[in-house]
Amino acid sequence: MKLIEGGVCAAKGFRAAGLHCGIRKNHTKKDLALIVSDAPAAAAAVYTRNLVKGAPLTVTKSHLADGQARAVICNSGNANTCNADGIEIAEKMCALAASRLGIAPEDVLVASTGVIGQPLDLSPIEAKMDALAAALSSSGSADAAEAIMTTDTVRKEIAVEFSAGGKSCRLGGIAKGSGMIHPDMATMLVFLCSDAAISPAMLQKALSTDVQKSFNMLSVDGDTSTNDMVCLLANGLAGNPEITEEGEDFSAFMEALNTVTVWLCRTMAGDGEGATRMLECRVSGAPSEADAKTVAKSVICSSLVKAAMFGADANWGRVLCAIGYAGVPLDVSRVDLSFRSAAGEIAVCKDGAGIPFSEEQAKKILLETEIEILISLNAGGASATAWGCDLTYDYVKINGDYRT
Amino acid sequence: MKLIEGGVCAAKGFRAAGLHCGIRKNHTKKDLALIVSDAPAAAAAVYTRNLVKGAPLTVTKSHLADGQARAVICNSGNANTCNADGIEIAEKMCALAASRLGIAPEDVLVASTGVIGQPLDLSPIEAKMDALAAALSSSGSADAAEAIMTTDTVRKEIAVEFSAGGKSCRLGGIAKGSGMIHPDMATMLVFLCSDAAISPAMLQKALSTDVQKSFNMLSVDGDTSTNDMVCLLANGLAGNPEITEEGEDFSAFMEALNTVTVWLCRTMAGDGEGATRMLECRVSGAPSEADAKTVAKSVICSSLVKAAMFGADANWGRVLCAIGYAGVPLDVSRVDLSFRSAAGEIAVCKDGAGIPFSEEQAKKILLETEIEILISLNAGGASATAWGCDLTYDYVKINGDYRT
Numbered sequence: 083m084k085l086i087e088g089g090v091c092a093a094k095g096f097r098a099a100g101l102h103c104g105i106r107k108n109h110t111k112k113d114l115a116l117i118v119s120d121a122p123a124a125a126a127a128v129y130t131r132n133l134v135k136g137a138p139l140t141v142t143k144s145h146l147a148d149g150q151a152r153a154v155i156c157n158s159g160n161a162n163t164c165n166a167d168g169i170e171i172a173e174k175m176c177a178l179a180a181s182r183l184g185i186a187p188e189d190v191l192v193a194s195t196g197v198i199g200q201p202l203d204l205s206p207i208e209a210k211m212d213a214l215a216a217a218l219s220s221s222g223s224a225d226a227a228e229a230i231m232t233t234d235t236v237r238k239e240i241a242v243e244f245s246a247g248g249k250s251c252r253l254g255g256i257a258k259g260s261g262m263i264h265p266d267m268a269t270m271l272v273f274l275c276s277d278a279a280i281s282p283a284m285l286q287k288a289l290s291t292d293v294q295k296s297f298n299m300l301s302v303d304g305d306t307s308t309n310d311m312v313c314l315l316a317n318g319l320a321g322n323p324e325i326t327e328e329g330e331d332f333s334a335f336m337e338a339l340n341t342v343t344v345w346l347c348r349t350m351a352g353d354g355e356g357a358t359r360m361l362e363c364r365v366s367g368a369p370s371e372a373d374a375k376t377v378a379k380s381v382i383c384s385s386l387v388k389a390a391m392f393g394a395d396a397n398w399g400r401v402l403c404a405i406g407y408a409g410v411p412l413d414v415s416r417v418d419l420s421f422r423s424a425a426g427e428i429a430v431c432k433d434g435a436g437i438p439f440s441e442e443q444a445k446k447i448l449l450e451t452e453i454e455i456l457i458s459l460n461a462g463g464a465s466a467t468a469w470g471c472d473l474t475y476d477y478v479k480i481n482g483d484y485r486t
Numbered sequence: 487m488k489l490i491e492g493g494v495c496a497a498k499g500f501r502a503a504g505l506h507c508g509i510r511k512n513h514t515k516k517d518l519a520l521i522v523s524d525a526p527a528a529a530a531a532v533y534t535r536n537l538v539k540g541a542p543l544t545v546t547k548s549h550l551a552d553g554q555a556r557a558v559i560c561n562s563g564n565a566n567t568c569n570a571d572g573i574e575i576a577e578k579m580c581a582l583a584a585s586r587l588g589i590a591p592e593d594v595l596v597a598s599t600g601v602i603g604q605p606l607d608l609s610p611i612e613a614k615m616d617a618l619a620a621a622l623s624s625s626g627s628a629d630a631a632e633a634i635m636t637t638d639t640v641r642k643e644i645a646v647e648f649s650a651g652g653k654s655c656r657l658g659g660i661a662k663g664s665g666m667i668h669p670d671m672a673t674m675l676v677f678l679c680s681d682a683a684i685s686p687a688m689l690q691k692a693l694s695t696d697v698q699k700s701f702n703m704l705s706v707d708g709d710t711s712t713n714d715m716v717c718l719l720a721n722g723l724a725g726n727p728e729i730t731e732e733g734e735d736f737s738a739f740m741e742a743l744n745t746v747t748v749w750l751c752r753t754m755a756g757d758g759e760g761a762t763r764m765l766e767c768r769v770s771g772a773p774s775e776a777d778a779k780t781v782a783k784s785v786i787c788s789s790l791v792k793a794a795m796f797g798a799d800a801n802w803g804r805v806l807c808a809i810g811y812a813g814v815p816l817d818v819s820r821v822d823l824s825f826r827s828a829a830g831e832i833a834v835c836k837d838g839a840g841i842p843f844s845e846e847q848a849k850k851i852l853l854e855t856e857i858e859i860l861i862s863l864n865a866g867g868a869s870a871t872a873w874g875c876d877l878t879y880d881y882v883k884i885n886g887d888y889r890t
Contacts (some may be wrong), residue, residue, distance in 0.1 A: 132840075134810030134818050164803060164839050199840035286857040305804070306811040315761035385707040385789070389885030399568060399602030400709070406538030414538050434538075435568050436603035473886070475879050481793030482862030482877070 085154040089223030089239030092254035093277035094319040095120040098222035100229030104206035105159035112229035123317035125151035126286035130310035135170025138192040149282025152189040162194040195269040227256040244338040246331040247322035248274040251278040258351030271310040279318030280325040296343035299468040302354035351469035356476030366465040367458040372411045374466035380408035382470035392472035395446035398430040426442035431439040491492040491629030493643030496658035497681035497724040499524040502634030508610035509563035516633035520560040527721035529555035529688035534714035540594045541572025554684025556593040559583045566598040566606040600672040627637035631660040648742040650735040651726035655682040663754030674715040683722030684729040700747035703872040706758035755873035760880030771862040777814045778870035782811035786874035796876035800848035802834040820864040827854035
């Protein structure tokens with residue numbers, strides 16, 4: 083497996099486009115994206131667990147009932163959530179794209195991100211649908227990635243090449259991270275496209291399994307958005323024998339998928355609202371993977387840990403505290419803890435108690451932009467990793483100052 | 487029942503003192519408090535659920551095994567947590583106080599708040615024990631309240647007078663809120679004293695019941711400290727017939743207790759780290775009290791809601807979002823939502839969707855320092871209230887900048 087260029091269009095037969103249609107007032111910011119597969123594709127998705135669900139999710143879920151899709155349309159600037167006509171508008175977005183592409187509306191998936199509770203005006207989308215379709219290109223990944231950004235500061239796209247059934251296959255994706263948009267809420271959207279041949283059931287299995295170790299282990303501020311969605315399309319144009327069961331090919335697909343999703347997780351964490359540091363918490367020596375995950379997430383979600391990381395402060399007591407309230411039965415007196423980054427690694431706590439360490443060296447390590455918090459529970463063989471970011475003045479600024 | 491002066495010494499037979507002994511470098515900040523009952527007292531306590539527990543909690547729990555206590559000693563500036571000799575030091579603090587007061591060490595409760603993982607030097611406490619005991623007075627509540635403060639900006643003391651068994655009884659208390667101390671973590675400590683006669687079993691029942699609706703519904707940053715503790719002493723000097731079972735007198739005691747604890751909750755919330763606003767979330771119309779509590783806590787803990795309140799931004803979508811991910815099954819399309827303060831009340835969401843409202847009026851309401859978030863689930867008759875505060879630049883500053 084190797085990293086390649088091309089993002090969401092890296093796989094054979096996928097084209098994408100992104101442009102400014104006018105949902106946003108800012109004319110320089112693209113706000114409408116389209117991704118199309120030239121061939122029918124198996125499709126799978128996972129959705130936010132929030133009971134308040136954006137209308138686009140409901141429509142996408144319904145369109146995915148047959149495990150097939152051809153296109154994804156996505157706007158930023160308006161979440162189309164908590165609107166009385168939300169479902170109708172989302173259906174119309176699909177119909178507009180379908181009509182222009184000459185495919186069935188049920189083969190179009192739809193996503194929206196932005197302000198909640200404000201009606202989404204369809205006319206800018208309608209007016210620019212021809213231009214959007216005309217702009218579709220196999221080099222359109224970057225435009226699409228930009229069009230779905232909100233307060234993201236970096237475009238997020240990646241792709242890999244791997245082997246399955248003797249064929250070279252590709253899987254790539256774009257994402258928008260937890261960003262705030264005038265005035266509203268964090269939404270994570272991820273669109274993944276592969277040219278591998280894989281049955282809808284195995285595709286959904288791959289995605290549902292993968293998110294447990296990738297996107298579900300990512301937290302920027304603990305708020306689960308109403309519009310989170312990860313979609314994965316696979317059109318089979320690589321020509322590999324269709325993956326219909328577990329085995330070597332499925333494992334290769336899973337490995338490629340996980341490489342892409344973990345890279346996107348890390349990038350979204352590092353680009354979290356106001357973030358100056360990406361935090362990766364690795365928990366090992368846990369009695370079970372579930373316990374390891376719970377502990378890793380508790381640490382990555384702690385406001386006090388996040389604020390300490392912003393201050394490059396080796397305040398290990400806060401990490402221990404977050405381990406202690408994670409809700410997992412454990413023997414605190416066996417916990418070891420260290421911090422690691424490109425500048426080195428430093429042990430700060432052994433057997434649940436502080437050990438002498440150089441504050442100077444700790445500071446140097448924590449001033450890097452990617453920080454690992456390494457926790458060993460010394461109570462078993464299971465492990466887990468979670469990603470997050472520091473809590474900064476800018477997070478408060480972005481989320482407190484913008485709406486009025 | 488009426489509010490009275492005197493704080494933790496308002497009840498008959500209680501004296502308190504607070505002074506600077508030298509645990510803190512800042513000579514103007516008191517760091518050692520002592521509370522004493524002139525008569526043997528029934529005693530009860532509740533403790534943090536964090537698995538990482540401060541040594542003082544372990545010692546207090548052991549001393550409370552017989553349901554009796556005479557004194558509480560508490561220092562700020564060092565949490566005596568995650569230290570190899572923590573238990574030993576906490577026991578010695580009790581022994582020092584007991585020796586000076588002429589009581590058994592097992593009748594002394596102990597609490598500490600401050601930096602974690604740094605050994606607590608007993609010598610300043612030892613050196614000032616005589617002076618501390620000599621300073622004990624029935625007007626010493628304010629000194630004791632000051633001595634337990636960390637980054638609290640206001641002293642927290644309150645007392646009430648109520649009737650039980652035909653006698654006038656009193657119950658008062660002091661508290662420190664979620665404050666950060668160089669360099670460490672939030673700790674909530676509450677000491678309550680009453681002159682009512684009540685059995686240890688009923689006293690513990692009263693406290694354990696009350697905290698479910700008071701301190702357990704309070705969140706500043708979602709981090710459960712290692713040293714949280716609420717202690718309640720009752721020495722019976724009011725002369726009422728001892729409360730040994732549920733009934734009118736127990737209800738009167740519970741009402742007094744709840745008045746005191748809710749006042750302390752609201753005060754701690756409003757004085758949360760960096761807070762500019764106290765948030766009270768009232769959930770009604772829930773299928774069960776447990777559901778109402780879960781929803782209220784979810785809203786009060788949401789970083790996005792807290793940041794919006796800092797910005798006085800009527801961003802109701804974030805409240806709805808936090809309701810949606812609370813983990814309680816509910817019909818979002820029945821949820822009503824409004825904001826209220828001294829400046830008025832404004833409805834912003836009905837049946838799960840936004841309704842037109844005056845942004846100007848909403849701003850005026852949200853610029854007050856005490857904000858109520860009123861949620862009706864329209865799905866039953868149960869309700870609950872939770873308290874919190876806004877998320878501000880100063881929260882990040884206090885918790886990110888201080889240790890190094």
